[in-house]
Amino acid sequence: MATHTIGIIMNGVTGRMGTNQHLIRSILAIRNQGGVTLSNGDVIMPDPILVGRNENKIQALAEAHNISRWSTDLDQCLNDPYNLIYFDSQTTVRRAQDLKKAIAAGKHVYCEKPTATSLEESLHLARLANDAGVKNGVVQDKLFLPGLLKLKRLIDSGFFGRILSVRIEFGYWVFEGNWQPAQRPSWNYRKEDGGGIIIDMFPHWRYLLDNLFGTVKAVSCLGITHIPKRVDELGNTYECTADDAAYATFELEGGIIAQVNSSWAVRVNRDDLFTIQVDGTEGSAVAGLRDCKVQHRVNTPKPVWNPDMPNPINFREQWQVIPDNQIFDNAFKVQWEMFLKHVVADEPYTLDLLEGAKGTQLAELGLLSWKERRWVDVPELSIGGVKV
Template identity: 60%
Template sequence: MRIVMNGVTGRMGYRQHLVRSILAIRDDGGVLRPDGTRLQVEPVIVGRNREKLTEIARKHDIETVHTDLDAALAEDDAPVYFDSLVTSERKKTILRAIAAGKHVYTEKPTAESVAEGEELVEAARAAGIVNGVVHDKIYLPGLIKLKRLIDSGFFGRILSVRGEFGYWVFEGDLTPAQRPSWNYRAQDGGGIVLDMYCHWNYVLEHLFGGVEAVMTKAVTHIPQRWDEKGEPYEATADDAAYGIFELAGGVIAQINSSWAVRVDRKELVEFQVDGTHGSAVAGLFGCRVQHRVRTPMPVWNPDLPTDQDFRAQWEQVPDNQEFGNGFRAQWEQFLLDVDAGRPHPYDFASGVRGLKLVDAALRSNAEGIRVELSGGAR
């Protein structure tokens, strides 16, 4: 199965999707089908910079390179199109791929607005193609372990979720920024709410229940940054967001997202889940638990330093299975769905639900209100 991959000169498209997913699958002999046979893959890479694409192709033994998207989409024996472009370019390229009859797998956000996302849903439905949106977080070891705990009833009744995500993205003056400059320009589709709330929607939906209401404060903590050429520019997009999410079943989630925070935790993202019978703290890879029968009894005393090592009172959940790269795991599922001609569970409609949460959060921030995702607010 040949795959047209657009945007592989970017950091995420190259490292996670091309190298660690498609090329890793190719080098391992393909995706294992249920009947024991294998579905082999081969990338067809497309982009604007022929020099960069040629170097990638030479380095990784990739046969076909295109700088003309229409020429790449015209390849009859390449039934899948993947999009990892900047958000502002995504809708029009996906529509071209759908018109060419390709099955489509895409990074998120799927579009810049709910209306554009719904346009993609309708186009995919009319064309009868298999479509999918990257939901990499739920394939990570830490969240797989957390889902296992939830399904086993470990927590009893889940009460609340607290998430911390982020790290310091350098401004670019003294130290080069480790994220592209467009991420911090609203006019180019940047902003942490648009980027990360699409993630938080499917994570919360998958683990705890759909988001029914949201309150968010989004800010631009760093107003000036320096781009890839060392030129200063105005950061017009939000680089931090502080949200409260009301979930189905009465669970309350609080998630802080920031590219202007220094990390004092084991992983770049961690979720603490508290329930009547136990609690857990899950990151990308690890998951620590504390059951109610092992819960200590702290006593508040501001006059004496505590003699308890609280973090040492938690236990690690064992792996109990071999975990692979989360991006590759979803790629394999999507390719098997295309091969079998069945819908992918995380489709364009799931991407639209993420965009609806983004819209609600941005409205909450702009108006200073709690917003219900059904459209009402109070």
């Protein structure tokens, strides 16, 4: 058995998502468990170097987690042959330029989504990585959440019969920052800084819909900025120039219709911050981040519309909870392990930059649909003659 120590440049991990999900719950968790074991018994051990523009922040983060390697010089890190992988979780407007540097340096690249602010640039990144022969991946974490894995199990078993429709409700109230601090950074609400819920969430909806139900064929989207002014991290009031809610309908292959509401201006009255309901001819399911419940056709109640009397049916009691039946690991960590196995042992991996470009494409077409107030078809993408 051999140990493969892999230097990983982690750029932009001082933010909430980068620190918690990618550093602490993924890379450090992998190190603490003794690495990732391959089928032949070999072990992959990630060795991160934290990179950022703010020396104080990056040094403090490294020291807090006993990480010996950190730097403010990305070019120097890229020039070090010990570092084989470049990871990027910076803000979207900064991501593409540094991914290009990493690809040019021959690094395998793994990054958050969206991969760029435009489809053209997302496709350009995919082409660069393809031409350079470097392995590449894009975070698509929701595919590995317990609730979604249970839903996938139901789909694969044929539980739904013919799937008719999908309804997704996502979001929560993000405080404006005046009388309570906001839970999200202020750049999320400035278009000029890469903000907007369509750019942020439509890439998620693309890979979820494509992988669970069928390819997205068309989109109709209405975006809006419900909260016109917010207060930033320094206490300054600013104009919100990006959408904070989007109401969309997607047409999928096979005639499935998906309705998706995304909002940072909604108060939650559901089981989770994210819920997805799937209705089919044989049964229905509602999944959240961790749980999933079902109702088969034989257990479906028979309500009758009568607004003149209280409804005698307790609809929530008519659903059955799907058991865990397995131990679920952190979704981000699961995908990190997959990518590390892909890099070291060439294990199959499909969630690449071209798949990431599909997410950017849907966001761009959603914005176009909103602007022109019409349905927009979603064409196939390709690089080097290969369509996706």
